[in-house]
Amino acid sequence: MIKTDILIIGAGPTGLFTVFEAGLLKLKCHLIDALAQPGGQCSEIYPKKPIYDIPGFPEVLAGDLTKNLLEQGKQFEPGFTLGERAETIEKQEDGSFIVTTNKGTKHHAPVVAIAGGLGSFEPRKPAIEGLENYEDKGVEYMIKDPEVYRNKRVVISGGGDSALDWSIFLADVASEVTLIHRRNEFRGALDSVEKVGELKLLGKINLITPAEVTGLHGDGKIEAVTVTKDGEESRIETDHFIPLFGLSPKLGPIGNWGLEIEKNAIKVDNSRNYQTNIDGIFAIGDVNTYPEKLKLILCGFHEATLMCQAAYRIINPGKKYVLKYTTVSGIDGFDGSRKEAPKAVVQSIQ
Ligand SMILES: Cc1cc2nc3c(=O)[nH]c(=O)nc-3n(C[C@H](O)[C@H](O)[C@H](O)COP(=O)(O)OP(=O)(O)OC[C@H]3O[C@@H](n4cnc5c(N)ncnc54)[C@H](O)[C@@H]3O)c2cc1C
Numbered sequence: 001m002i003k004t005d006i007l008i009i010g011a012g013p014t015g016l017f018t019v020f021e022a023g024l025l026k027l028k029c030h031l032i033d034a035l036a037q038p039g040g041q042c043s044e045i046y047p048k049k050p051i052y053d054i055p056g057f058p059e060v061l062a063g064d065l066t067k068n069l070l071e072q073g074k075q076f077e078p079g080f081t082l083g084e085r086a087e088t089i090e091k092q093e094d095g096s097f098i099v100t101t102n103k104g105t106k107h108h109a110p111v112v113a114i115a116g117g118l119g120s121f122e123p124r125k126p127a128i129e130g131l132e133n134y135e136d137k138g139v140e141y142m143i144k145d146p147e148v149y150r151n152k153r154v155v156i157s158g159g160g161d162s163a164l165d166w167s168i169f170l171a172d173v174a175s176e177v178t179l180i181h182r183r184n185e186f187r188g189a190l191d192s193v194e195k196v197g198e199l200k201l202l203g204k205i206n207l208i209t210p211a212e213v214t215g216l217h218g219d220g221k222i223e224a225v226t227v228t229k230d231g232e233e234s235r236i237e238t239d240h241f242i243p244l245f246g247l248s249p250k251l252g253p254i255g256n257w258g259l260e261i262e263k264n265a266i267k268v269d270n271s272r273n274y275q276t277n278i279d280g281i282f283a284i285g286d287v288n289t290y291p292e293k294l295k296l297i298l299c300g301f302h303e304a305t306l307m308c309q310a311a312y313r314i315i316n317p318g319k320k321y322v323l324k325y326t327t328v329s330g331i332d333g334f335d336g337s338r339k340e341a342p343k344a345v346v347q348s349i350q
Pocket of ligand 1: 012
């Protein structure tokens with residue numbers, strides 16, 4: 001059982017900034033995300049696009065914003081359960097919650113902050129007979145740990161950035177990489193398309209286009225795939241088949257937690273602290289709705305900050321919190337680090 005003060009569902013920008021604001025109040029956070037990496041939409045949909053409306057950053061790449069948010073919260077030692085979807089929630093007699101993921105990992109916290117954005121990203125699956133039977137038995141829809149593929153044969157299918165980037169990365173890790181796409185054209189960053197072309201010429205990526213994986217074979221785990229090109233079928237022996245056809249967000253199981261839902265978003269009390277209709281469960285960022293709601297990163301940051309104050313009052317009943325400026329009080333990390341502005345000295349000049 002993972003125990004924490006604030007359990008955050010969703011490691012997008014809103015969830016990541018919550019770690020920092022909670023840390024200032026000496027509250028520890030743990031984040032669950034269905035994706036293999038933190039950053040939410042910023043890392044999954046548009047990591048290389050510049051954002052122009054983050055206060056204080058005239059221009060920042062979405063991927064760099066994620067990196068900076070992780071760096072900003074690092075000293076407060078957040079925990080992560082990645083690649084798992086929060087599935088069920090049970091309220092305990094003392095008002096705390098146990099949240100269990102689809103992989104069975106249990107988390108216990110007095111406060112739950114849902115920062116689930118548009119919902120958990122679910123992989124788009126190709127229509128291949130028997131695909132489900134091989135899931136986690138050689139068929140994976142996202143790459144969590146590239147080391148799993150070291151010295152293994154890998155077939156990737158897809159024509160976007162993920163398929164290109166992982167083919168390039170795994171070319172140096174796997175013993176054999178085959179990239180299959182149903183068109184000759186790829187839809188990705190120009191440098192990635194060019195790099196795949198180079199690796200093909202070097203014999204490090206076996207590129208098959210226009211083609212599709214149409215069959216899977218193996219006894220208990222994947223051993224080979226059927227590839228159809230120009231109506232002709234061929235068989236490729238492989239240890240892994242990784243279809244990377246993008247992810248689509250779904251509010252999913254959170255929709256059945258007894259929360260008030262309006263147009264696929266969670267209704268909250270925006271006049272105070274973004275609490276939902278259930279005491280102790282808050283919803284912040286893109287996932288919530290209230291009059292005049294704006295789905296913007298900076299709004300998620302603001303909502304996270306006010307929510308943390310409410311969490312503090314739940315976790316420390318009767319204790320008064322006095323707002324402190326970080327410029328004045330500095331920051332004490334949970335890792336023993338301390339950041340503070342240089343102190344004024346009293347010293348005469350000779
Ligand atoms: C192309 C594009 C450009 C954009 N440009 C801008 C811009 O310029 N400025 C701006 O302010 N905003 C922009 N946005 C919007 C911005 O990205 C969102 O407002 C922001 O990502 C919301 O952050 P969030 O943390 O609330 O949610 P998300 O970023 O959506 O993160 C939510 C996370 O929760 C996870 N999750 C959900 N449910 C579960 C569950 N049950 N279990 C586990 N994990 C779960 C998801 O996997 C996801 O990673 C843009 C969006 C897009 C798509």
